[in-house]
Amino acid sequence: MFQSLIILIPLFLCWGSFLNVLAYRLILNQSIITPRSSCPHCESLIAWYDNIPVISWLLLGAKCRICKNSISLLYPFIEILTAVTLFLLYTYIPHHYFFGYFVFFSALIVTIRSDIETMLISRYVTLFLVPVGVYLSAQGLLPLSLRESIFGALFGYFFLFIINSVFKYFRNVDGIGEGDFDLLLFIGSFTGIIGCWISITIGSLLGSLYGMCTLLLSHQSHDVTTYLQTTRIPFGPFLAFGAIIFTFIQQQIFHYLLFQ
Ligand SMILES: [Zn+2]
Structure with missing residues (x-):
């Protein structure tokens, strides 16, 4: 149980991060493969270290590193929701x-x-x-x-x-x-x-x-x-x-x- 928790939770958090991008791009009719993720306000590309599920959002204080506009609470919410529900699925x-x-x-x-x-x-x-x-x-x-x-x-x-x-x-x-x-x-x-x-x-x-x-x-x-x-x-x-x-x-x- 503990071992699967350690392996699966980070994987499911990353999948949640992808679902965030998918939700955003499907509504805007953008390609889901390219381009790389960018800030919706200043359009600067998001570096990999600013794209770590939940952790980056917390470290950045919910603000874009470049333009300081706020990053929606929906990002960590969707990542955590994905990780928790998929882990419960896997377990039960x-x-x-x-x-x-x-x-x-x-x-x-x-x-x-x-x-x-x-x-x-x-x-x-x-x-x-x-x-x-x-x-x-x-x-x-x-x-x-x-x-x-x-x-x-x-x-x-x-x-x-x-x-x-x-x-x-x-x-x-x-x-x-x-x-x-x-x-x-x-x-x-x-x-x-x-x-x-x-x-x-x-x-x-x-x-x-x-x-x-x-x-x-x-x-x-x-x-x-x-x-x-x-x-x-x-x-x-x-x-x-x-x-x-x-x-x-x-x-x-x-x-x-x-x-x-
Ligand atoms: Zn920005």
Whole structure:
């Protein structure tokens, strides 16, 4: 355990660092291979010693070495999130499912980063990976059947479609972003109908909790209507966290459903 911790955590932190770059470049439509990473403010190239996951961010005091503009907290957050979740995957999930969930978690983490930062989700890490989820399920590399994967994807998409149609009927605007449809289609293909449903439930709970906390902390706490009309909270990160949590508790959930 200790040995794998020493080897895997640095590797997963570096992978998290790559996912940061991937999230940033997919949204800006930049190449993911070249050029080398640069500061988004002054565009100076980042030296290797300023690119060490988490440590460089701390040593630099969250500021660019050249222009002193701040470096987002999202960088270390995504790196630590990647390392912790992938290490838990490696430790608690049967090893023949590791590759499937590694792809799943990586895409979810890219989604979390880009949706928090830009309110956009790239289809490269959602819609385009649905066939991968279906294929891995068919090959027994995820704990669900081909049929469960396909129905999970369809369930995810149509569930949000119905919710959004109801919202649109009453409010005359889209309540759910287009990227969230692709995201739930993707989550469904890797987790099936029950997984998709639990991810939505956990995601909605987390989203509501976050909404209530920010409402209580905001200065407009006396005016709930104004807050709801003016504040947009990205739903994608909460859905993604819901899917990550489901992955770790699915055995307990299925055990509960079967033996109740
Ligand atoms: Zn700079």
